[in-house]
Amino acid sequence: MQMLILLLGIILLLVLIIKFKLNTYVALIITAVAVALGLGMPAAKIATSIQNGIGAQLGELALVFGFWAMLGRLVADAGGAYRIAHTLINAFGRRFLQLAVVLASFIIGIALFFEVGIVLLVPIVFAIAVEAGVPLLTLGIPMAAALSVTHGFLPPHPAPTAIATALNAQTGHVLAYGIIIAIPTVLVAGPLFSKIAKKYVPGAFERTGNLTALGPQKTFKLEETPSFSSAVLTSLFPVILMAIATIYQMTLHAGVAPKNPSGLDNFIAFIGSPSIAMLISLLFAMWAMGIRRHIPVKDIMSSLEEAVKSIAMLLLVIGGGGAFKQVLIDGGVGNAVKNLFIGSDISPLILGWLIAVVLRIALGSATVAALTASGLVLPLMQQAGVNSALMVLAIGAGSLAASHVNDAGFWMFKEYFDLSVKETLLTWTVLETLIAIVGLGGVLLLSLFI
Incomplete structure (x- = not known):
């Protein structure tokens, strides 16, 4: 009945x-209330369950996402993304253009939302493709692969950070394992897949793209942008801080928090916690991308305000996803899933991935699919003793699969590269599914050693 x-x-x-075009946040709350009533939860406790779900989900995430969005906006407005892309592409040369695009997109993708990253990189990719005389999609597919992988696997992006919070996983471990899995995933779904796609959908590689779909673009003079080292360091600063804390803990304390921490233990844990790492990184970005370059403080603050506006609805949607997840847990659906698979030979990691895939296909939003899946697999994960960081990555991989017409990313890719719906399904949808499958394979392989 619960299922x-x-x-x-x-x-x-x-x-x-889809039918009534209702705002996703409002739809999530309405659905949470309806499901709670259907599950027989006392009406007086439904509001409390929803409030607890939103509060638990957004407690730390509001800090992390807010600071991360501000950092990304500072890097973008200063021309840092432009500098990173041009420097790497010039350094790698025409022969290794795809690898240059992958590396640039990966670095930029860590600092920026997927949508912002693609808007910034597409004009650069267009210009480089024309200059090098290569098909646009030859560079566009590796770019999209790198941006998608960072979006689905690596904190501080919304989905992996939110799932880590929901499953009580250490963000640093998710980041470390995520990078290990991300590298081969990007190479397979990017450069390798582009060669295969060119054979079975050659018409898509003849397209010249549609820059007008991007709207007005800010132009940069390379000499006026930050240095390459400054742009890369600023983009990766939160990752570096969290990585330091993770490596320190895993090296000196076998990954377990010490019972009697020293002053150094406390300091490393402090700077490595996601919220503090993001705060320190934002302060560094304000200096490196703004004050150091003599940008007026009011302009820096303007960038921060615009960044907050851009994530307001995302935060509400994530909160709504948390509410729906909490109702599923409080209403007993999570336990029903656990009981359904007791004695099953299916790995909880595969199950979490499958649930995320089904929800992704149905809902479109990777973040909502991931959050809903986390609520369903939490009891099962606890019972089976699965590594929580690996479960985060399994769900994150599944939440990227089979992007189609109900996903905004599908239409962005279609419009920017001027593809037909069929061509988009044969390139973008296959690309996202490849990432999901290779990502799951990486998770399962890592689970043999962790």
């Missing part, structure tokens, strides 16, 4: 978003 209520809830969510 039927869940199915009906997902159908309701789809109808509200």
Whole structure:
């Protein structure tokens, strides 16, 4: 019965978003209330469950996402992304253009939202493709692969950070394992897949793109942008801080927090916690991308304000996803899933991935799919003793699969590269599914050693 209520809830969510064009946050809350009633939760406790879900989900995430969005906006407004891309492409040369695009997109993708990253990189990729005389998609697919992988696997991006919070996983471990899995995933779904795609959908590689779909673009003079080292350091600063804390803990304390921490232990844990790492990184970005370059403080503050506006709805959607997840847990759906698979030979990691894939196909939003999946697999994960960081990555990989017409990323890729719907399905949708499959393979391989 509980599984039927869940199915009906997902159908309701789809109808509200797709048919009635309801705002995703509002649709999530309405669905959460409807599912709670269907599961027989006391009406007086439904509001409390929803509030707890939103509060638990956004507690630390509001800090992390807010600071991260501000840092990304500072890097973008200063021309840091422009500098990174041009420097790497010039350094690698025409023969290794794809690898240059992958590396540039990976670095930029860590600091920026997927949507912002693609808007900044597409004009650069267009210009380089024309100059080098290569098909646009030859560079566009590796760019999209790198941006998608960072979006799905690596904190401080919304989905992996939110799932880590929901599953009580250490963000540093998610980041470390995520980078290990991300590298081969990007190479397979990027440069390798582009060669295969060119053979079975050659028409897509003849397209010249559509820059007008991007709207007005800010132009930069290379000599007026930050230095390459400054732009890269600023983009990767939060990753560096969290990596230092993770390596320190895993090297000296076998990955377990010490019972009697020293002053150094406390300091490393402090700078490595996601919220503090992001705060320190933002302060560094304000100096490196602004004050050091003699940018007026009011202009720096303007960038920060615009960054906050850009994530306001995302935060609400993540909060709504947390509310839906909490209702599923409080209503017993998570335990129903656990009982359904007791004695099953299916790995909880594969199950978490499959649930995320189904929700992604149905809902479109990778973040909402990931959060809903985390609520369903939490009891199962606890029972099976699965590594929580690996479960985060399994769900994150599944949440990227089979992007199609209900996903904004699908339409962005279609419009920017001037593809037909069929060509987009054969390139973008296959690309995202490849990332999901290779990512799961990496998770399962790592699980043999962790």
